[in-house]
């Protein structure tokens with residue numbers, strides 16, 4: 001069975017500058033789909049190019065909280081324009097990140113809410129990033145009721161997981177699940193209903209064991225899904241089938257008109 005990575009940065013990250021074409025060729029053989037997430041509008045055209053060139057590549061367009069300063073009056077229209085491409089399947093990645101800086105928290109919140117409302121309005125799911133900011137993220141999702149999406153690389157415990165799930169969100173899990181000390185998110189993973197779990201890498205970051213510390217790749221979801229299966233008492237096949245179905249349902253993968 002081919003695999004789906006619901007969150008990566010292979011098309012746009014410098015980490016693949018030297019061998020991107022080779023990597024893409026190898027991925028094409030193993031991956032049913034990968035969703036390439038933008039960080040800012042600088043990435044949109046590259047992503048549109050890649051979804052046109054590779055059948056298995058899908059994209060998300062949005063402005064990441066760390067790029068909040070790049071937001072301007074024309075950005076929403078630009079996002080809408082790219083969303084009219086049927087292979088640009090989500091608004092992302094968007095959210096809040098208070099870990100690196102929070103002096104611009106008000107701006108981050110404004111942009112996050114505006115993009116969530118845009119996602120709701122265009123009936124596209126949102127791919128949400130949260131670091132040291134989960135309470136505010138959940139509050140803003142609550143303000144955009146009806147918006148669908150995933151809180152990617154979910155890193156909080158069961159309580160926050162319950163709140164996110166109650167708001168209709170999926171939870172994305174990646175390589176951290178394979179670490180010896182995954183932290184609170186293990187409770188969230190065990191708690192989440194099987195039909196709300198997404199498999200992801202966040203490549204080039206957060207490689208699963210046995211590649212921890214090295215450059216990640218979408219096909220390394222293989223190691224994370226094995227761990228998921230073990231933890232939830234399922235076969236590798238079943239776990240992969242479930243996470244593939246979840247990604248297809250949330251992002252309507254395969255429904256696009258080519």
Ligand SMILES: [Zn+2]
Nearest residue numbers: 007037093202
């Ligand atoms: Zn990411």
